[in-house]
Amino acid sequence: MYQPTPDFPEWLPRIFQKILDLFGLSVNWADWGSLLTVLWAVVVFTLIAVVAQASVIFMVLMERKVLAWMTQRKGPNRVGPWGALQTLADGVKLLFKEDIIPKGANKFLFTIAPALFFLPTFVFFGLIPFTSQLLAVALPAGALFVFAISSLSVVGLVLAGWASNNKYSLLGGMRSAAQAISYEIPLVMAVLGVVLFTGSMNIGDIVKAQQGPFWNWYGVLLTPVSLFIFFISTLAEVNRVPFDLPEAESELVSGYNTEYTGMKFALFFLAEYAALFAMSAFNVAFFLGGYFSPFGKFILELLTHQEAAQMTGPLQLGLQVEMLFWFMMKTYLFIFLAMWVRGTLPRLKPDQLMGFSWKFLIPLSLINIFVIAIEKFMVLPGGESVMNHLPILQPGSSLSSWAIWIVIAAVVFGGFFILMSRLLSEKLEARLAHR
């Protein structure tokens, strides 16, 4: 069924009615329903976009604090309590900076490049299902649209690199193009497994299909390898360490944004963090059960002994807040992981970066899709699907099915990580032995 946006909440028409009542107007809601739906999307998107920018500002501070903590420093602690206003101060500083356009630069492209880079990351926020209601547009092919849009941001990078008339920028732009092409493929293929399971590309549907306790989430038991691939590919997609080649400061000074100053630079900076946030959010939506709580039921459900579907009014609002809480917690978990990686790893070389994608991630994701297809579609003798024998656990499931799942999980996880570490250590030994 085509459903461009989620249903607007039932209280929305009532509020409008009250406003209209003040003026003595009356309206037939059946005629106005679709308009309200669109209006709701605009309201939600505006809300999300504003809040997300604030969130990104917080992320910059968080990154600095986390990295400081990892390297035994204090981090920003002068502007505002606990350094909370540091990013704001930096933003003001960037606003007042002189806007320099290099002499040989192509002025038009130089100016629109940051916007081109920023735009796609902004569109992401309309597609993230923060809660069951707080979703601006529930596109039927949302999962596809996300990756189509995310490829667009590379155009901004290449343009910035080319239009700057700077060799470092040019090299950075070229690198980012090669990197984006290499890592889009595993990124999409990782999500393909999830789409196979759900039978839908609607991100909202994908989240809803993972309802239940945390072992029902795709990334936990069904497709942990996809989660692994997706996380690595998102790091490459948003130019994070160890894939930050486009802005490798030790080689390319600052890469594609070398020549940028002031607000143009700030746009690049913001867009990178916004993209990291969005990619982490999609990671959560696809693999970690989106806004669902890890306990199978929302805490509010447990407290009030009511089903989530039956909740109305302030209770429903509370539920939405709880959903947002879970979603943000999981998203920030991935953001923290990305920061942790940044604090740990050095940078790859361009050839190793390509090699890692084409020789390792893409074959792995192909195998992964094959395994997922078997999980999903293999039919046992007697015409029964394998899926029926891999029961999705419910709190009331029998002890034996729990035991089966725990064994499967142990084998899958243990096997995967033992295999990876064996491969890695063998590779390292070989690397050191044959130089």
Place this chain on the structure above:
Amino acid sequence: MSIQDIPGIFTEQGLKTEDLVVNIGPQHPSTHGVLRLITTLNGEVVKDMVPVIGYLHRSKEKMAESRSYFQYQPTLDRVEYLSSFFDHYVYVSAIERIANLKVPKRVQYIRMITMELNRITSHLLWFGTFLLDLGATSPLFYAFREREDIFKLFEDVTGARMMYNYYRFGGVNADLPPGWIERCRSFIRQMPHKIDEYESIVTKNPIVLDRTVGIGRMDQELCMKYGVTGSSLRASGIAQDLRKTNPYCCYDEIAFDVPVGTHGDVYDRYMVRMAEMRESCKIIEQCLDRIPGGDNQNVRNKQAEIDAAKAAAKERGEDPKSVPDLDPDWLIQGQKINLMTYKPPAGEAFTVCESPRGMLGCHMISDGTPKAYRVKWRGASFSNLSVLPELMIGNLYSDLMAIFGSLDVILPEVDR
């Protein structure tokens, strides 16, 4: 019209490409100073590289001819600011050799301790910046943590954290403060664990291995051709360490190993430097045990005893000179000289020492006047840098910083 028809795009060999000439530096985040590398790139592959030096030339050698020996000495701190004890040592020992000045053993040991500590600080900074060049930011801060501890030790001894100006002709400026030896010992006992900590995140890191193993290989012939010295030479398998081959100070009394690599690649240079830090710890620990007189408090007590004994002898009407003086090995100045006006006799000396970057030499010619006739420096960085184009051609642009970083070049020493 197809793309083939557009003139100038295709040649007979296919798509027309052009080499890209990139001027890396002199202002660049990872040229470790102001080095300019005119690099010709074919895609990401380096086709040609010409280092341009001299942006930091401060005529240090000429300065020696226009000021007195003692006035010139503080400027040495700025030549090689990461390990300036070594410059001072070479300079001071050249004068000592010309003038045949006596250097007490305690001074020799203090010089060894401070130089080895300085070697650790220098290698720590190299470790941090080398990994920063590879893109890892954290190791720098961990390295600076210990560097800071050593700087505190230096500050207590010399009064300065980086610009020490501590050695004197035939001695040192001041004795180690009371309790310093114990503090230094407790730090040195911690240090190997700290090095383990660094290594745990770096040595077996797959990305570090990918970026360093087999990269920038320097065979022994190449090393000798370019006069490469120091850790970079030892990483290629030549166990040439002036502390072993031409022992100065009291290095012949100390047991230590010379870490040697086998392949001479970036990874070996890394491993050799890490091992050298451990060896320096061993040397310092032995020096702290063997230093004549031990702690400063001990020396002071002994001096007080002698003074009291002399006073008592005088009171008894005996000759105070009959009481033995403090052991001359315990002193911090061999013979009393007026530093400000000091001039060595006419003569010539070439002294060397094993600085963290390699062989550091000072050729001094004195004509008996208060100013040196000529001071010529032999810095290891200059030779080590000259080998860079040889290592870079044919490698990837990204390897540049790994290889350049692994050579541990410091530009002020190249340009002087």
